[in-house]
Amino acid sequence: MVLERPWLAYYDDGVPYTVAIPRVPLNYLLRSATNRFPRQGAIIFEGKRITYHNLQQDVNRFANALRSLRVERGDRVMLLLPNLPQMVIAFFGVLEAGAVAVFTLPATDPKELIRQVRESGARVLVTLTQFAHLVEEIKAGLVEEKVFPLEHIIFTHVGDYLPLPRRLGLMLSRERRLHHQLEIPLDAGTHQFKRLLAIPDQNFPDVDQSPEDLAVIQFTGGTTAAPKGVMLSHRNLIANALQTRHWLPSFIEGKERFLCVLPFSHSYGLTTALNVPVALGATLILKPTFEVVDVLKTIQRHHPTVFPGVPNMYLAIKDFPGVRKFGIQSIKACVSGSAPLPVEVQEAFEKLTRGRLVEGYGLTEAGPVTHANPLNGLRKIGSIGVPLPSTEARVVDLVRGRKEVKVGQVGELAVRGPQVMLGYWDNPEETRSVFNADGFLLTGDVAQMDSDGYFRIIARKADMWYPSRPGTPAFPRDVEEVLFEIPQVKEAAVVAIANQPVAFIIAQRDRPQADALIAYCKRRLPPDLVPRLVIFVDDFPRTFIGKVIRRELVKLFEQNNQGH
Incomplete structure (x- = not known):
């Protein structure tokens, strides 16, 4: 097996080659944690502590409330x-x-939300009172399209689970009270979360469930195309939670504290900040948003031991003045994902915490985690690491995605494992297009694998272009790295339009001339890679985790052209 999968030789001690996936639904992770650690704090939210026992009771009440609204399997x-x-x-x-x-x-656009409600056929929407006007916009949009899937709206207040002093402070502040109060009338299809939980039935609902049942429809970020609904089964999500948990063998069940600032609505946050800690019987320290001062004060007060995040979060903490006084040494492990982790951020953060910060990789279609660097073993700069237990990975040809390329050659990363999705919701054609004949998921990422089985991501396949067909492909970073050499360039993003590179630039205070940037690129790059146009922008359209939405840059280019 090690010959076929050279990465296995680099697993940390205690990490198994394969993980047994129990044949139970995902909600059994919470049931198990409740049985093992009923009095353990499951959640800490702004000082409010909820035990696993009390959490399970509220979960059962909510489940029975949904059943009373005729929500079926x-x-x-x-x-x-x-x-x-x-x-x-x-x-x-x-x-x-x-x-x-x-x-x-x-922060999904309202029109996109309407499309997702319509396409998923959601019967119930659970949201905050402060989003009431957005809900009205969604309902009006559905009426306009003559589609009526939403039957029930359940509103909850941000202060419902705050400790009493914080809740009183919220209610006494007129501005905050008005911001969060419900301004639309309640009707037969509108409900309040807390009132639904007032029902006395704390028993488990009598529902037949299978591990193969659909558990989650997760809409993708849509950086290169319109968001698609990824179907993840109970088995997919249990598998990825246990694969990730076993990657961290030194973690102690019932003793860890996770800082949960990654949104659970993102697949990376769902697995690493929710399902993994529940599998461990850990305490979840919840943060609705990432604000560096607030996060540091939370670390100082609650001493988290694990902090899943994205590079921008670690960078903001590293650069905060006087960061050491907040006692961040309690953090012993961080798993960074969703964007490349700069080595200087990794080294500086580890020096501050004396813990380990490792880079991983995943995609929504794979639950999402497929690769990570070993926590204590060999880490390679610029690498996403090696496949997790029970995960196969290979690099295949860029044209058809069938033939495995030689070690060190560039191709498309393909993965296979129990965490890989069932498919795209209501889109069998798109589903067929991303699986090859061997059942491997084609990730859409261009990658290389070295002789040790470590993988490196080069670019999104959708972002590459062929300057001189049938020549070798070119990638945005080929041009971006040269632009980054120019001191006046703060950030650069390159997209290929009509097979020609176009550079979008966020400049430093002393903005350079476009001609000067192009002239520099001419000295440093082959003619085919020199940007044909430079467009200056104040910021890039980004996802909430900071990824540049390149398809929106294409729209900016089109608008720029119309204006000339």
């Missing part, structure tokens, strides 16, 4: 919530009811 419930206790209760409650949780990303 397989029905879809959309969760439009930040990281609050209500999100955890609603998610596991939906699963206990036998229903499917539909997640969309924070």
